[in-house]
Amino acid sequence: xxxxxxxxxxxxxxxxxxxxxxxxxxxxxxxxxxxxxxxxxxxxxxxxxxxxxxxxxxxxxxxxxxxxxxxxxxxxxxxxxxxxxxxxxxxxxxxxxxxxxxxxxxxxxxxxxxxxxxxxxxxxxxxxxxxxxxxxxxxxxxxxxxxxxxxxxxxxxxxxxxxxxxxxxxxxxxxxxxxxxxxxxxxxxxxxxxxxxxxxxxxxxxxxxxxxxxxxxxxxxxxxxxxxxxxxxxxxxxxxxxxxxx
Amino acid sequence: xxxxxxxxxxxxxxxxxxxxxxxxxxxxxxxxxxxxxxxxxxxxxxxxxxxxxxxxxxxxxxxxxxxxxxxxxxxxxxxxxxxxxxxxxxxxxxxxxxxxxxxxxxxxxxxxxxxxxxxxxxxxxxxxxxxxxxxxxxxxxxxxxxxxxxxxxxxxxxxxxxxxxxxxxxxxxxxxxxxxxxxxxxxxxxxxxxxxxxxxxxxxxxxxxxxxxxxxxxxxxxxxxxxxxxxxxxxxxxxxxxxxxxxxxxxxxxxxxxxxxxxxxxxxxxxxxxx
Numbered sequence: 214x215x216x217x218x219x220x221x222x223x224x225x226x227x228x229x230x231x232x233x234x235x236x237x238x239x240x241x242x243x244x245x246x247x248x249x250x251x252x253x254x255x256x257x258x259x260x261x262x263x264x265x266x267x268x269x270x271x272x273x274x275x276x277x278x279x280x281x282x283x284x285x286x287x288x289x290x291x292x293x294x295x296x297x298x299x300x301x302x303x304x305x306x307x308x309x310x311x312x313x314x315x316x317x318x319x320x321x322x323x324x325x326x327x328x329x330x331x332x333x334x335x336x337x338x339x340x341x342x343x344x345x346x347x348x349x350x351x352x353x354x355x356x357x358x359x360x361x362x363x364x365x366x367x368x369x370x371x372x373x374x375x376x377x378x379x380x381x382x383x384x385x386x387x388x389x390x391x392x393x394x395x396x397x398x399x400x401x402x403x404x405x406x407x408x409x410x411x412x413x414x415x416x417x418x419x420x421x422x423x424x425x426x427x428x429x430x431x432x433x434x435x436x437x438x439x440x441x442x443x444x445x446x447x448x449x450x451x452x453x454x455x456x457x458x459x
Numbered sequence: 460x461x462x463x464x465x466x467x468x469x470x471x472x473x474x475x476x477x478x479x480x481x482x483x484x485x486x487x488x489x490x491x492x493x494x495x496x497x498x499x500x501x502x503x504x505x506x507x508x509x510x511x512x513x514x515x516x517x518x519x520x521x522x523x524x525x526x527x528x529x530x531x532x533x534x535x536x537x538x539x540x541x542x543x544x545x546x547x548x549x550x551x552x553x554x555x556x557x558x559x560x561x562x563x564x565x566x567x568x569x570x571x572x573x574x575x576x577x578x579x580x581x582x583x584x585x586x587x588x589x590x591x592x593x594x595x596x597x598x599x600x601x602x603x604x605x606x607x608x609x610x611x612x613x614x615x616x617x618x619x620x621x622x623x624x625x626x627x628x629x630x631x632x633x634x635x636x637x638x639x640x641x642x643x644x645x646x647x648x649x650x651x652x653x654x655x656x657x658x659x660x661x662x663x664x665x666x667x668x669x670x671x672x673x674x675x676x677x678x679x680x681x682x683x684x685x686x687x688x689x690x691x692x693x694x695x696x697x698x699x700x701x702x703x704x705x706x707x708x709x710x711x712x713x714x715x716x717x718x719x720x721x722x723x724x725x726x727x728x729x730x731x732x733x734x
Contacts, residue, residue: 269634296640306635310654320639323649365635372639 217244220376220407221266226275228261228431235261236272237431245375248408250418250439253428254454259411262428263380266409267298280375296324299369303381305361307353313340313364314349317371325372332371339367343397359390363397370401377401379410415459419443427451487715494711501705508698512689512705519688520709526605526684527671533610534670535663538617543647545622556618563615569676571612576604576680605677613670620666624659625651657728664721668714675710685709 221243228236235258243249251259264270265277268284268291280297282289308316317336321327327335340346343363345356353361362382369377379398383391395417402408402421412418418425418439425442427435427450435448443459446452501509544556563571576599583596628651636646678687689706693699 267638269638292637292640292642295638298638300635300638302631302635304631306629306631308632308635308650308654319649320641323645324640369639 217246219243220245220280221409222276222278223262223266224276224278226262226265226272226277228258228265228270228272234431236265239275239428239431239433241426241433241436243376243407243409245407246405247423248402248421249410249424249426250422251409251411251426251428252413252415252418252454253434257428258431259428260380261431263378263409263411266378267295267300269300292324296372297375299366299372299374299377301362301366301369301377301379301382303384305353305358305365305385307361307365307368309353312350312352313345313356316353316364316368320368321371336367336371339370340364342370342400343367344393357390358386359393362386362390362394366394366397366401376407376409379408379412381411381413383412383414413458415443427454429454487719490711491715494708494715498705498708498712508696508701509705512692512698512702513709515692516685516688516705516709519683519685520713522602522682522687523671523674523684523713526602526609526674526677526682527667529606530609530613530674531663531667531670533606534613534617534666537610537614538621541614541618542621542625545618546625560615560618563612568609568612568673569679572605572608572676572680575608575611576601580604601677601680601682605674605680605682609670609674609677613666616666617663620659620662621655624655624662627658628654660728661721661725664717664724668717668721671717672710672714 219242221241223239223241223243226236226239227234237258239258239262241249241262251263253259261270265272266279266284268277272285277284279294282294284291284294307313308319311319314333314336317339318329318332321332321335322329337346337349340349343366345360345363348356348360348364353364356364366377366382382398383394386394391414395414398408398410398417399421408421410417410422420439422439424436425439426433427442427446427448429450435442435446435451442451443455446455498509498513502513503510541556541559544552545560547553547556566574580599583593583599586593586597588594588597625647632650632654633646636650637643641649674684675686678684678690681687683691685706689702693702696702
């Protein structure tokens with residue numbers, strides 16, 4: 214793992230909301246194939262950091278380099294960079310006017326000019342992978358939260374991204390549906406996808422993460438392997454946070 | 460006028476019946492059956508002058524629809540660009556769109572009609588015959604002037620409808636599209652507008668009805684719409700009461716039918732539900 218190339222490099226990033234430091238000198242390197250789980254209390258800046266990676270959130274200082282390209286450099290085509298970064302949201306954000314299948318084939322057809330038949334074939338394979346191929350022709354409103362989130366993961370995968378970003382993917386789900394979404398994410402991790410996951414699911418972090426990053430007040434407080442993290446946390450703030458949630 | 464609207468007023472057209480009203484004795488039915496009943500009664504039992512008036516009006520109905528439909532098409536095109544301009548991050552574009560809306564909303568439609576046809580008409584009359592645009596402007600038919608004025612005016616209102624409709628779509632939709640790699644324009648046309656039209660269409664239908672009624676103003680430009688035809692009939696026969704009674708009833712029947720069409724369209728639009 215250590216000799217895999219660095220695919221996301223975050224260096225000295227700051228973001229201010231008026232006087233609040235949402236991100237305070239954050240630096241983090243992520244290697245290809247690595248699974249990084251970011252945890253922390255709400256308002257710690259973990260979602261802001263994740264969203265800064267594909268520039269849904271702008272930053273005020275520092276640089277974020279994805280696969281060799283600075284996302285904040287206006288000379289780089291941000292849309293091309295985003296095609297390499299799949300994103301999964303807390304609220305799914307499926308397109309409600311499209312069926313599950315149409316949600317999957319839209320971006321590949323319009324952006325990569327993949328012919329409809331081929332796009333459909335890929336999409337069906339992805340829906341099968343996330344376990345809902347029988348819902349291909351159903352509109353999002355007719356799907357449960359867990360099903361919607363699985364379609365959303367498949368939609369991001371349909372662009373064949375190098376990296377997947379997950380922004381609290383299970384936080385809006387009923388408890389009985391969390392498992393089905395996590396299962397898909399575990400499968401994806403086993404296949405070697407590079408993943409950056411903001412979550413409150415400590416079981417997932419323990420099982421899947423190569424590295425756990427703890428953020429608080431816009432700073433990376435501590436990071437390490439799950440083993441280090443859950444068994445021998447060093448920083449008092451980490452200990453306090455873990456004692457509150459475990 | 461910078462306040463953000465997330466719901467769209469349905470206010471200035473005809474009252475749109477809700478499902479609740481569609482009983483046999485609802486106001487809509489009473490008005491429709493009443494209007495049709497009076498028209499039929501008068502035409503059958505007092506054919507002179509009522510039946511003669513009724514036969515005289517259909518040409519005007521066609522012109523009214525012609526003006527209304529052409530104006531609404533122009534208004535929709537202007538409205539789309541105005542709505543997009545109003546939410547644009549480009550300051551200049553935003554300012555132009557906003558100024559257009561403010562100016563048009565501040566001038567009565569009747570004054571705008573006079574301005575385009577008579578005031579600008581006088582300016583155009585002095586243009587040289589040097590190219591076909593000038594020649595067209597010099598000889599601008601009243602119908603064209605009417606459509607330009609009405610479309611220009613309603614384009615501003617339509618811009619607000621488009622803006623509100625676009626802004627009613629959840630921000631997460633934009634983020635999802637952008638994160639897939641769609642640019643701003645693709646996001647608007649593939650993701651936002653296809654959803655927004657469900658919000659936009661009912662008020663557009665309502666604006667259509669309002670525009671149809673306001674189109675009676677164009678009769679002052681010698682466009683032979685329903686009102687103008689009525690005036691022509693009355694000025695020859697001096698049957699003012701009878702003529703304008705029929706004119707009013709014809710407008711009423713048309714707007715009632717259209718308002719029903721708008722409301723049933725609104726119900727059908729909900730087939731996939733809203734989030």
